Amino acid sequence: MSKTVMEHAEASEVFNRDEPYVNWHDETLWFVRQKRDKSSRQLPEWEQLREAASGIKHYVLSHLDELLISFEQKAKENGVQVHWAANAAEHNEIVLGLLKKHRIDKMVKSKSMLTEECHMNEFLHKNGIEVIDTDLGERIVQLRNEPPSHIVLPAIHLKKKDIGDLFHEHLGTEAGATDPQYLTEAARQHLRDKFLTRRAALTGVNFAVAETGGFVVSTNEGNADMGAHLADIHIACMGFEKIIPKQEHLGVFLRLLARSATGQPITTYSSHFKKPREGQEMHIIIVDNGRSTQLGRKDFRNSLKCIRCGACMNTCPVYRRSGGHSYHNAVAGPIGSILAPNLDMTKNADLPFASTLCGSCSNVCPVKIDIHDQLYKWRQVLAKEGHVHKSKEIGIRAMSAVLAQPRFYQWSGRLGRTVMRAMPFVVNNALNPWYKQRDMPEPPKESFRDWYVRNRKN
Amino acid sequence: MSSRDRILAQIRQNKPEAVPLPAVTTFKSDFADTEEKFRETLAAIYTEVIAVKNLEELTQKAEELYKGVVNRATTIPALSAWADFSLNVSDPHELETVEIAIVQAEFGVAENGAVWISDRYLPHRVLPFITQNLAIVIPRNALVDNMHEAYARLQDTLGWGCFIAGPSKTADIEQSLVIGAHGARSMVIFLLEDD
Ligand code: SF4
Numbered sequence: 273m274s275k276t277v278m279e280h281a282e283a284s285e286v287f288n289r290d291e292p293y294v295n296w297h298d299e300t301l302w303f304v305r306q307k308r309d310k311s312s313r314q315l316p317e318w319e320q321l322r323e324a325a326s327g328i329k330h331y332v333l334s335h336l337d338e339l340l341i342s343f344e345q346k347a348k349e350n351g352v353q354v355h356w357a358a359n360a361a362e363h364n365e366i367v368l369g370l371l372k373k374h375r376i377d378k379m380v381k382s383k384s385m386l387t388e389e390c391h392m393n394e395f396l397h398k399n400g401i402e403v404i405d406t407d408l409g410e411r412i413v414q415l416r417n418e419p420p421s422h423i424v425l426p427a428i429h430l431k432k433k434d435i436g437d438l439f440h441e442h443l444g445t446e447a448g449a450t451d452p453q454y455l456t457e458a459a460r461q462h463l464r465d466k467f468l469t470r471r472a473a474l475t476g477v478n479f480a481v482a483e484t485g486g487f488v489v490s491t492n493e494g495n496a497d498m499g500a501h502l503a504d505i506h507i508a509c510m511g512f513e514k515i516i517p518k519q520e521h522l523g524v525f526l527r528l529l530a531r532s533a534t535g536q537p538i539t540t541y542s543s544h545f546k547k548p549r550e551g552q553e554m555h556i557i558i559v560d561n562g563r564s565t566q567l568g569r570k571d572f573r574n575s576l577k578c579i580r581c582g583a584c585m586n587t588c589p590v591y592r593r594s595g596g597h598s599y600h601n602a603v604a605g606p607i608g609s610i611l612a613p614n615l616d617m618t619k620n621a622d623l624p625f626a627s628t629l630c631g632s633c634s635n636v637c638p639v640k641i642d643i644h645d646q647l648y649k650w651r652q653v654l655a656k657e658g659h660v661h662k663s664k665e666i667g668i669r670a671m672s673a674v675l676a677q678p679r680f681y682q683w684s685g686r687l688g689r690t691v692m693r694a695m696p697f698v699v700n701n702a703l704n705p706w707y708k709q710r711d712m713p714e715p716p717k718e719s720f721r722d723w724y725v726r727n728r729k730n
Numbered sequence: 731m732s733s734r735d736r737i738l739a740q741i742r743q744n745k746p747e748a749v750p751l752p753a754v755t756t757f758k759s760d761f762a763d764t765e766e767k768f769r770e771t772l773a774a775i776y777t778e779v780i781a782v783k784n785l786e787e788l789t790q791k792a793e794e795l796y797k798g799v800v801n802r803a804t805t806i807p808a809l810s811a812w813a814d815f816s817l818n819v820s821d822p823h824e825l826e827t828v829e830i831a832i833v834q835a836e837f838g839v840a841e842n843g844a845v846w847i848s849d850r851y852l853p854h855r856v857l858p859f860i861t862q863n864l865a866i867v868i869p870r871n872a873l874v875d876n877m878h879e880a881y882a883r884l885q886d887t888l889g890w891g892c893f894i895a896g897p898s899k900t901a902d903i904e905q906s907l908v909i910g911a912h913g914a915r916s917m918v919i920f921l922l923e924d925d
Contacts, residue, residue, distance in 0.1 A: 324752050331750065331752070334746045335745075335748065336745055356732070358733040406912065408903070409900075427903070430904075431904060432903055452903040452904065453908050464826075464912065467912070492899050492901075492911070493900050494911065495912045498859050502860075520755065521755060524878075527841075538842035539895070540895050540898060541898075542893040543892040544892060545890055546887055547888075549855055549889065560733075560740070567740075567744040567745055568740075
């Protein structure tokens with residue numbers, strides 16, 4: 273297998289070379305996580321909302337076919353054209369076909385992680401189509417020729433100075449300028465020109481409603497609306513799991529989405545599209561691309577409940593200290609590490625290991641996906657199927673041997689504690705991957721079990 | 731087999747056993763004062779809420795607030811003397827020079843400061859986005875507490891509708907909040923006493 277991408281561990285090592293930068297990345301995301309906490313605490317019914325959202329999504333998974341058929345029928349009645357794509361290639365061909373039919377070679381796009389997953393921009397570019405990303409963060413990473421590093425905050429890994437330099441080069445802003453207001457204004461002017469001159473607009477879909485055939489797109493910048501309402505043709509792309517049964521269920525999801533993502537009570541714009549405006553064509557592409565396979569994996573199907581809020585990334589100690597690009601997948605972080613092996617076990621076998629399994633992701637997830645349990649389960653599956661690096665596999669095998677025999681576990685724990693105390697250099701060295709970027713903890717004098725046995729009687 | 735049928739067949743084969751919808755999917759929010767909560771939420775997202783008694787007072791406030799601004803558009807007939815830009819255009823691109831649009835909307839939501847605007851009130855969907863500044867007029871008694879009540883009220887979304895909560899914004903550059911990304915740079919909400 274020829275591997276051009278670095279494995280997660282290697283890539284995070286590179287990321288970790290600049291310590292102040294890593295600290296800044298870590299703190300910035302933690303700040304977003306704290307905003308989420310504050311915002312969620314203002315709703316006494318928060319936990320019930322999560323429960324309801326998870327329950328609705330469970331219903332969705334168990335009625336997916338019916339819901340999609342109803343959605344399709346309603347959408348058609350509304351004058352929207354519906355397409356189905358089994359995989360990324362088919363999705364990309366459909367988009368290209370629509371553009372060709374209208375002789376359009378330039379398109380504006382608002383944020384869509386699905387098109388990232390399908391590598392659509394690259395494909396269209398090769399076919400002579402220019403795609404301009406219009407979300408500011410997406411535009412920034414597009415100008416840098418790199419993928420987004422976060423599903424909600426695509427340019428979260430960049431500093432003002434990086435963006436100032438980039439805009440100086442591409443948009444002609446003053447050299448050395450780093451004021452976010454000034455830079456945003458430059459992007460506004462640059463992109464306004466694109467909105468006004470492009471005849472096709474592509475958007476993602478946050479929620480599609482089976483009952484009405486409509487769909488909702490949420491943005492803070494208004495870029496989806498600027499694009500769609502000015503273009504002759506609006507193409508909306510959705511993974512089929514975006515479907516929800518009824519319009520009233522949007523009440524649950526819209527209350528959770530922005531609060532979980534950024535701590536806002538709602539995104540600035542929640543646009544409900546149902547019928548094309550007069551003289552406009554509206555298309556929806558419903559995409560599978562591995563989702564139906566994941567649906568069949570009992571242990572992992574819950575990952576299809578994801579509403580892409582990014583909360584699990586913001587809270588993940590590994591994501592915060594390794595950066596989104598180290599995950600070499602369109603969706604990074606904990607949820608990305610569950611979705612990626614479904615698409616390609618060989619290429620993404622490293623990702624379920626990019627977690628401490630601390631459970632923080634599952635704690636914040638608005639649709640209550642058992643994220644850390646699924647990561648743990650993927651490790652077993654991947655090891656069993658022979659996709660795991662030898663060094664990890666030996667570790668896992670040794671661990672399951674130790675864990676399977678209580679006496680051996682007690683003995684080896686005692687041995688470990690003694691060794692670490694007497695000869696710390698055995699573990700505090702470069703051969704132990706756990707020692708990188710951290711000191712090994714002082715080992716306790718006795719195990720919890722010994723302590724428990726000693727204290728139980730009092 | 732078409733991709734559609736193949737996808738549906740695979741879903742049927744792989745989907746879990748049917749479970750029912752959760753019994754409770756709406757919740758009550760009890761704010762002591764809905765209008766107060768609405769104002770408070772909007773203040774936090776850079777939007778001023780101004781109560782006006784009647785259409786005369788609305789016109790007067792509009793004059794004051796947007797003094798000297800040209801390319802004023804509105805969907806409210808009573809403000810037609812105030813406006814100098816006609817929305818009677820066939821191509822939405824022609825709206826690119828609108829500086830301020832005052833538009834009628836249906837209702838507001840206290841928990842998040844969002845107001846619902848739709849095809850029912852708009853000759854052009856792009857208007858609230860393409861205008862440099864936006865003002866929205868809603869009846870003072872048209873406020874609901876939360877999104878569940880909002881959807882109960884929204885029987886039909888028509889062809890298109892949008893919840894708008896404050897001016898356009900972004901924090902994509904080092905998480906610094908900047909108002910005015912692609913949509914309106916400022917937003918004002920007028921609460922109109924009589925209908
Ligand atoms: S898994 Fe949960 S927390 Fe993570 S992005 Fe999806 S919905 Fe948000």
